[in-house]
Amino acid sequence: MTVILGLAAVLLVTAAALALWRMVAGPTPLDRIISSDVVVAVVIAVVGLYSVVAGNATGLPILLVLSLVGFTGAVGVARLIASAEGVRKLFDRRQAMRKDEE
Amino acid sequence: MTLELVADYAGALLILAGAAFCLAAAVGLVRFPGPLTRMHAATKPSVFGLLLILTGVSLSLRDPKVITLLTLAVLFQVMTAPVSGHLVSRTAHRTGQYDRETVEIDELARDLED
Numbered sequence: 001m002t003v004i005l006g007l008a009a010v011l012l013v014t015a016a017a018l019a020l021w022r023m024v025a026g027p028t029p030l031d032r033i034i035s036s037d038v039v040v041a042v043v044i045a046v047v048g049l050y051s052v053v054a055g056n057a058t059g060l061p062i063l064l065v066l067s068l069v070g071f072t073g074a075v076g077v078a079r080l081i082a083s084a085e086g087v088r089k090l091f092d093r094r095q096a097m098r099k100d101e102e
Numbered sequence: 103m104t105l106e107l108v109a110d111y112a113g114a115l116l117i118l119a120g121a122a123f124c125l126a127a128a129v130g131l132v133r134f135p136g137p138l139t140r141m142h143a144a145t146k147p148s149v150f151g152l153l154l155i156l157t158g159v160s161l162s163l164r165d166p167k168v169i170t171l172l173t174l175a176v177l178f179q180v181m182t183a184p185v186s187g188h189l190v191s192r193t194a195h196r197t198g199q200y201d202r203e204t205v206e207i208d209e210l211a212r213d214l215e216d
Contacts, residue, residue, distance in 0.1 A: 004114040008121035015121070018128035022140075030137040030194055034144045037186065038131055041148045042124050044175075048159040049117055057168045060159075064171055067152070067179040074186035078193040 005053055012049065016042045033077040040070040109161045116158030123151030136201060137194040141187065149183050152176065 019042065022035040044066050047059045123146060130143025156172040194200060195210055202208075 001110060001114055004111075004118050008114075008118045011118070011121035011125045015124040015128035018125075018132050022128075022131045028137060028199060030190060030197075030199060031140060034137060034141050034190065035131050037148060038124070038127050038144045041127070041151060044152055045117075045120055045124055045147075045155045048155045049121075052113065052117060052159055052162040055163075057163060057165065057171075060168060060171050060175075063156075064175045064178070067175040068182065070148075070179075071182040071186035075189050078186070078189040082189075082193045082196055 005049065008049055009046075012042055012045050016046075029077060029081055033074045037070070037074055040066060044070075106164075109164065113158040113161030116154050116161065120147070120151040120153075120155035120158065123147040123154065127151070136199060138191060138200050141190060141194070145183065145187055149179060152179050 016039060019035045019038040023032050023039070026032045026035060044063050047063050047066075051057055051059045127144050127147040131140050134140045134143055153176055156176055160169045160172050192210075
């Protein structure tokens with residue numbers, strides 16, 4: 001039992017380390033927000049693992065909250081990048097129109 | 103007694119499987135080339151891995167309150183994961199962060215032109 005749960009803990013720590021590496025290295029903001037989603041999934045798994053090892057259910061409400069609000073970060077960043085791109089395209093188009101007038 | 107032991111071991115094995123899913127997602131995150139392919143790897147543990155791990159926790163703790171809480175957690179995750187997946191992939195497509203050489207069918211680009 002301890003061996004199985006310990007192996008699960010090792011796998012989860014490795015997963016979190018790899019996801020954090022991608023968050024640091026990831027070239028675009030989208031890569032970073034995707035890896036932060038994976039880190040949230042790993043945190044949920046670790047809280048579940050902890051409550052099994054400790055044998056109590058005190059950490060489980062954290063899990064409920066994380067599963068409910070975990071997606072807001074990705075949605076916010078995705079909207080931010082999309083609107084920034086839209087504004088940039090609009091700017092380029094306006095500038096092209098201004099050059100045409102001159 | 104024996105049944106409880108079996109449930110404990112089954113729960114621990116399910117948690118191990120969920121942890122393996124998380125590790126597979128992280129490896130995919132490191133190895134795959136663009137945001138869309140990375141998202142393909144990353145969204146697996148957030149639903150199926152979570153389902154495995156929370157089933158394991160329910161089998162280990164065996165408390166009706168815990169099972170209710172974890173069912174709610176899975177339900178919320180299933181409801182919210184498609185929202186973020188849709189928005190992130192839409193942004194990746196609109197900002198052109200995908201490999202156009204290997205795309206065979208690009209229906210969104212075709213629809214956006216209309």
